[in-house]
Amino acid sequence: MRNLDLTSLRSFVAVVESGGVTRAAQAVNKSQSAVSMQLKRLEDLLGVALHERRGRQLVLTEAGDQLLVDAKRMLAINDDVFARMTDHAFEGEILLGVPSDIIHPIVPVALKRFHAEFSSIKVQLISSYTRVLKDKFKKGEIDLILTTETNLDVGGETLKQTALRWVGARHGKAWCVEPLPYVASRYCIFKNPSLQALKTAGINFEVLSHVDSDRAAEAIVTADIAVTAMLEGHHPEHLECIATKGKLPDLGAQKINIYGPLHESDYAQRLKDILGNAVRDI
Missing domain, CATH: 3.40.190.290 (D-Maltodextrin-Binding Protein; domain 2)
Structure with missing residues (x-):
């Protein structure tokens, strides 16, 4: 059983929400090349294309739409667990x-x-x-x-x-x-x-x-x-x-x-x- 990398999922969601790799890289504090590499690794791991080019726009494929929903849920669970386990307030x-x-x-x-x-x-x-x-x-x-x-x-x-x-x-x-x-x-x-x-x-x-x-x-x-x-x-x-x-x-x-x-x-x-x-x- 192979595991999805949460860091790559976070970059993937950032690209979708920000509308491009450049803004996403700033949001996750990584270089553009690092973000692009993470997206490529996700596609290779899953064996599907997550984005496709339509003119100058980068849009989600059907598989990308499905992953976006699951990725947001996984990240929310991760962030909630981390917050609760490390909250010393x-x-x-x-x-x-x-x-x-x-x-x-x-x-x-x-x-x-x-x-x-x-x-x-x-x-x-x-x-x-x-x-x-x-x-x-x-x-x-x-x-x-x-x-x-x-x-x-x-x-x-x-x-x-x-x-x-x-x-x-x-x-x-x-x-x-x-x-x-x-x-x-x-x-x-x-x-x-x-x-x-x-x-x-x-x-x-x-x-x-x-x-x-x-x-x-x-x-x-x-x-x-x-x-x-x-x-x-x-x-x-x-x-x-x-x-x-x-x-x-x-x-x-x-x-x-x-x-x-x-x-x-x-x-x-x-x-x-x-x-x-x-x-x-x-």
């Missing part, structure tokens, strides 16, 4: 900060949708505590952040208010123990309001340990050694919200806020919109 990177306690199920859903629309954009996910993320955002180190907090700072937007719930092991009994065993990571933003709620309700409690990560606290809760506080709908499947029947105080609600993006771009704004929809759909 939307390449870039977004630094997204999200507290670890709300990564699931928000982030997987949002990133999947975003990647389908902007596959060439790299999203670097930074997981940390709300106060750390807000500090980095103020310093310009992160483009876009989600937070969990009771208030909203200037420039932010509240996407949803979600109940803060007591959480324990599935079918666990730790919440019935006195004093109430409680665990949370050292920097958990829900720790202080949870302990304050217990104090206000006059419930004795014991903070088992000040662990350094949410996963460590989660392990202790999973073992039914203690309880903790998490946003409703964001706890792991192996834990459950405790139906305390009034034995433990209500923890109120927390805001899920979004700040940014710091730089204006279509893709950054689109990621913000997708995150907002993902939060609201939970």
Whole structure:
């Protein structure tokens, strides 16, 4: 199987559209002799005459008319593929900060949708505590952040208010123990309001340990050694919200806020919109 040369086809189309070899040579940035040679090679390859002389005019033969239609289509496909594969207009990177306690199920859903629309954009996910993320955002180190907090700072937007719930092991009994065993990571933003709620309700409690990560606290809760506080709908499947029947105080609600993006771009704004929809759909 022999292949048609796209460069020769481009010269052939230029000759037809410009009305002659001289103008075509200028259009494709080649010499007249080079263009004439390309036309001759096409005719030799196909075994047909593409042009014929009628007086001083060079007109297409029937075979030339047919090739012109196919050549334009082939060149259009070539140019479209090349443009799409080499178009770097939307390449870039977004630094997204999200507290670890709300990564699931928000982030997987949002990133999947975003990647389908902007596959060439790299999203670097930074997981940390709300106060750390807000500090980095103020310093310009992160483009876009989600937070969990009771208030909203200037420039932010509240996407949803979600109940803060007591959480324990599935079918666990730790919440019935006195004093109430409680665990949370050292920097958990829900720790202080949870302990304050217990104090206000006059419930004795014991903070088992000040662990350094949410996963460590989660392990202790999973073992039914203690309880903790998490946003409703964001706890792991192996834990459950405790139906305390009034034995433990209500923890109120927390805001899920979004700040940014710091730089204006279509893709950054689109990621913000997708995150907002993902939060609201939970």
